[in-house]
Amino acid sequence: MSRTVLRGCPLCEAMCGLSVTLGPDEEVLSVRGDPDDVYSQGFLCPKGASLGAVDDDPDRLTAPLVRHGEAFEEVSWDEAFAAVRDLLTPLLSSDRNTVAAYTGNPTGHNVAFSLLATRLARSLGSIQNYSPATMDQLPQNVAAAMLFGEPSSIPVPDLANTDLLVVIGANPLVSNGSIGAAPDYRGHLKALRRRKGRLVVIDPVATATAAVADQHLAVRPGTDLFLLLAVLQVLTTLNVTPERTTGLAELSTAVAAWTPEVSSGICGVEASLIENLARDLLQTERAAVYGRLGTTLNQHGTLTCWALQAVNVLAGNLDRPGGMLFPRPVSGGPTTRAPRGPAEPFTVGRYRTRVSGHPEVLGEFPVAALAEEILTPGPGRVRGLITYAGNPARSFPDSARIQTALAHLDALICVDPYLNETTRHAHVILPPPGLLTRDHFDMALLPMGQRNFARFSEPARALPENALSEWEILLRLCAIYEGRSITSAELETELAQALSKSIARFSEAQPHSEQPSGPRQLLDLRIRSGPYGDQFGHRPDGLTLAKILDAPHGIDLGALQPRLNEVVRTPSGTIELTPPTILATLEPPEPGRLVLVGRRDLRSKNSWLHNVSPLAKGKDRSTLHLSPEDASAHGIENGTDAVLTSAAGQIRVPVTITDEVPPGVCSLGHGWGHDDPHARLRVAARKPGVNSNTLTDATVLDPLSGTVQMNGIPVTIRPVSARAEG
Ligand SMILES: Nc1nc2c(c(=O)[nH]1)N[C@H]1C(S)=C(S)[C@@H](COP(=O)(O)OP(=O)(O)OC[C@H]3O[C@@H](n4cnc5c(=O)[nH]c(N)nc54)[C@H](O)[C@@H]3O)O[C@H]1N2
Numbered sequence: 001m002s003r004t005v006l007r008g009c010p011l012c013e014a015m016c017g018l019s020v021t022l023g024p025d026e027e028v029l030s031v032r033g034d035p036d037d038v039y040s041q042g043f044l045c046p047k048g049a050s051l052g053a054v055d056d057d058p059d060r061l062t063a064p065l066v067r068h069g070e071a072f073e074e075v076s077w078d079e080a081f082a083a084v085r086d087l088l089t090p091l092l093s094s095d096r097n098t099v100a101a102y103t104g105n106p107t108g109h110n111v112a113f114s115l116l117a118t119r120l121a122r123s124l125g126s127i128q129n130y131s132p133a134t135m136d137q138l139p140q141n142v143a144a145a146m147l148f149g150e151p152s153s154i155p156v157p158d159l160a161n162t163d164l165l166v167v168i169g170a171n172p173l174v175s176n177g178s179i180g181a182a183p184d185y186r187g188h189l190k191a192l193r194r195r196k197g198r199l200v201v202i203d204p205v206a207t208a209t210a211a212v213a214d215q216h217l218a219v220r221p222g223t224d225l226f227l228l229l230a231v232l233q234v235l236t237t238l239n240v241t242p243e244r245t246t247g248l249a250e251l252s253t254a255v256a257a258w259t260p261e262v263s264s265g266i267c268g269v270e271a272s273l274i275e276n277l278a279r280d281l282l283q284t285e286r287a288a289v290y291g292r293l294g295t296t297l298n299q300h301g302t303l304t305c306w307a308l309q310a311v312n313v314l315a316g317n318l319d320r321p322g323g324m325l326f327p328r329p330v331s332g333g334p335t336t337r338a339p340r341g342p343a344e345p346f347t348v349g350r351y352r353t354r355v356s357g358h359p360e361v362l363g364e365f366p367v368a369a370l371a372e373e374i375l376t377p378g379p380g381r382v383r384g385l386i387t388y389a390g391n392p393a394r395s396f397p398d399s400a401r402i403q404t405a406l407a408h409l410d411a412l413i414c415v416d417p418y419l420n421e422t423t424r425h426a427h428v429i430l431p432p433p434g435l436l437t438r439d440h441f442d443m444a445l446l447p448m449g450q451r452n453f454a455r456f457s458e459p460a461r462a463l464p465e466n467a468l469s470e471w472e473i474l475l476r477l478c479a480i481y482e483g484r485s486i487t488s489a490e491l492e493t494e495l496a497q498a499l500s501k502s503i504a505r506f507s508e509a510q511p512h513s514e515q516p517s518g519p520r521q522l523l524d525l526r527i528r529s530g531p532y533g534d535q536f537g538h539r540p541d542g543l544t545l546a547k548i549l550d551a552p553h554g555i556d557l558g559a560l561q562p563r564l565n566e567v568v569r570t571p572s573g574t575i576e577l578t579p580p581t582i583l584a585t586l587e588p589p590e591p592g593r594l595v596l597v598g599r600r601d602l603r604s605k606n607s608w609l610h611n612v613s614p615l616a617k618g619k620d621r622s623t624l625h626l627s628p629e630d631a632s633a634h635g636i637e638n639g640t641d642a643v644l645t646s647a648a649g650q651i652r653v654p655v656t657i658t659d660e661v662p663p664g665v666c667s668l669g670h671g672w673g674h675d676d677p678h679a680r681l682r683v684a685a686r687k688p689g690v691n692s693n694t695l696t697d698a699t700v701l702d703p704l705s706g707t708v709q710m711n712g713i714p715v716t717i718r719p720v721s722a723r724a725e726g
């Protein structure tokens with residue numbers, strides 16, 4: 001007998017609702033889009049369709065591993081946690097800051113982690129916190145904090161209603177979008193065209209998204225800030241009167257010199273096109289400017305994100321239907337309830353890294369600093385590292401150095417299902433069970449969705465014998481960090497009590513949960529006290545987790561609505577447009593160099609889906625895209641190898657010649673290079689690809705957020721044949 005289970009997809013930010021059919025032996029027979037899903041209405045992509053294969057990958061670890069020399073031994077969970085305790089306790093009891101934590105990307109798709117993140121960090125009690133934010137969206141968070149007073153308040157484009165969508169440095173037809181993702185992005189763009197709306201893509205590369213755009217502006221890498229300053233300059237000359245703002249006069253002064261003519265010389269986009277863009281944004285009632293990694297991963301990331309949102313504000317497109325809107329997440333968030341007191345100005349640098357003195361930003365240090373924190377001798381040197389769902393050996397800048405650092409640790413504990421390029425250095429690997437065995441709720445992603453909705457998925461499969469849920473693994477780690485012999489059940493009770501106490505501070509009702517224990521209890525408390533919640537009986541029609549559980553296709557909570565009054569949390573109570581002083585000393589990037597930018601692939605997710613057979617099929621995806629002009633200037637032929645050199649390192653990579661990249665720009669995806677003989681990724685090793693982060697320089701950062709420049713890396717290129725071997 002087969003049975004069908006509905007599940008939220010945990011593989012990207014689009015949050016599709018899937019329908020998984022299992023056979024009598026719990027084998028996955030099919031994965032389809034759930035046509036009745038309130039959010040995704042049947043959409044699915046090749047990754048979602050492979051969800052069963054992801055879980056059934058024979059290389060997935062099923063028992064904890066402890067390393068002795070180069071060899072790993074399978075051990076029991078008790079033995080594994082005893083090993084973790086023995087490794088960490090001496091470090092933690094002498095200096096807690098000698099143990100660092102890195103929280104990788106998949107934790108954002110994991111409700112256990114979302115609910116436990118704060119406690120894990122508090123239990124560890126170390127300032128050494130790292131995450132992909134400093135190679136992803138931290139510039140957007142810092143810009144949101146500067147403008148709106150709350151770092152998590154990043155608005156998303158209202159795709160369903162906009163008439164002019166400007167996409168800067170994002171490729172949603174491949175990435176499915178991010179911080180504004182959507183199931184069936186292509187369908188949204190087709191609908192935009194049907195209602196006579198326009199799509200403008202600003203990207204150095206003629207991407208899949210640029211290919212369907214009405215206009216593609218091929219900006220020079222790393223110069224979007226200058227283009228956006230010119231858009232602001234034009235807008236300030238058009239007598240705009242943005243509501244609820246301060247600092248417009250200071251902004252006008254700061255951008256006065258950045259006319260379209262001046263900026264055009266830097267960004268390579270014609271002055272008249274910049275001028276028209278500004279006017280169109282102002283004149284189109286429903287217009288949205290949206291940016292992602294092409295705007296963040298450069299030396300001016302924060303200023304670029306600040307300028308982008310300032311354009312939305314000045315053109316009257318923020319907090320408007322069809323413009324940029326702030327979702328209202330069902331499990332609540334920093335702006336879904338009244339403020340607790342007067343707003344504090346946004347500050348960074350409460351503490352700094354030991355070696356280079358990088359300031360803390362939103363409680364984290366730059367990933368670019370971790371290697372030197374481990375490798376530089378002296379008091380306080382990082383000697384222990386815990387990774388939760390991360391692969392620094394492939395995702396971090398300057399791969400050679402971070403790999404040396406990983407090998408140098410006295411304690412590396414990895415919560416990860418694979419023996420990969422990072423975890424091969426681990427002293428202990430704690431593997432969570434498959435994605436289908438866990439509760440799924442997109443707690444971290446609902447604040448970035450296209451509609452407000454709620455969907456909770458129960459496990460599709462039972463937990464295998466001897467497996468420990470990720471929730472349980474994390475609770476047991478908390479107890480070790482805290483040096484307590486406390487059971488997981490006791491810790492759960494503590495967590496629920498602490499959450500109830502904090503809810504009681506803003507709720508008149510008596511917080512209590514109808515869910516017995518575990519993640520569901522905490523989630524129920526959040527939902528009931530959240531913006532649609534039943535407020536523990538005060539609003540009987542409101543939501544509880546039980547009601548959401550009864551609606552496996554999801555509960556639609558409506559289109560995104562204006563909510564600026566709730567969102568703005570600055571000390572002045574207005575959107576603060578005064579530009580940061582650093583704007584006065586801007587240096588454009590050096591022109592005329594060949595630069596490397598990143599590229600994503602539909603059947604991939606950063607570094608970790610390359611071992612899943614159905615997703616690994618097809619031709620080699622890890623090739624360097626090079627323009628015909630640059631190829632012929634350097635004597636490089638299609639399909640041959642070239643040697644690419646940067647300040648950080650050198651790689652040998654096969655070349656695909658394509659006019660999708662303009663002269664002066666080449667592109668290569670990250671997360672490849674599955675050639676480590678100590679990893680156990682048998683499928684990925686057949687097509688290992690090349691690790692682009694060998695070339696990423698860990699010393700070039702956006703000073704306001706500590707985010708590393710991963711796009712626009714200066715490189716030189718030569719054919720392999722120019723010297724005998726690369
Ligand atoms: N299939 C797939 N989907 C994914 C992922 C994946 O690995 N694979 N990863 C997920 C993750 S973690 C994230 S954060 C998101 C990222 O989502 P996106 O940001 O949409 O993804 P990218 O493909 O990196 O898009 C960045 C774009 O910026 C362009 N670019 C580079 N430099 C510049 C520049 O200086 N200026 C401008 N204007 N553009 C520039 C690049 O050419 C590229 O098209 O995707 C998520 N979705």
Ligand SMILES: Nc1nc2c(c(=O)[nH]1)N[C@H]1C(S)=C(S)[C@@H](COP(=O)(O)OP(=O)(O)OC[C@H]3O[C@@H](n4cnc5c(=O)[nH]c(N)nc54)[C@H](O)[C@@H]3O)O[C@H]1N2
Pocket residue numbers: 103104105106110132135136293388389390391392394395396415416417418420432435470598599605606607608670671692693696710
């Ligand atoms: N050059 C360059 N580098 C980049 C980027 C770029 O555009 N260019 N993008 C950056 C961005 S946006 C991001 S988000 C980072 C991603 O950086 P990371 O998060 O470090 O890298 P991933 O490849 O996503 O690694 C995910 C790890 O989690 C494990 N994993 C998967 N599912 C689970 C699970 O359910 N539980 C646990 N415990 N583990 C799991 C996988 O086995 C893998 O080891 O990479 C960054 N690096």
Ligand code: SF4
Pocket residue numbers: 009010011012013014015016043044045046047048049176183184
């Ligand atoms: S688009 Fe994203 S959420 Fe939807 S099926 Fe694909 S990977 Fe899953």
Ligand SMILES: [Mo]
Pocket residue numbers: 105132136
């Ligand atoms: Mo990311």
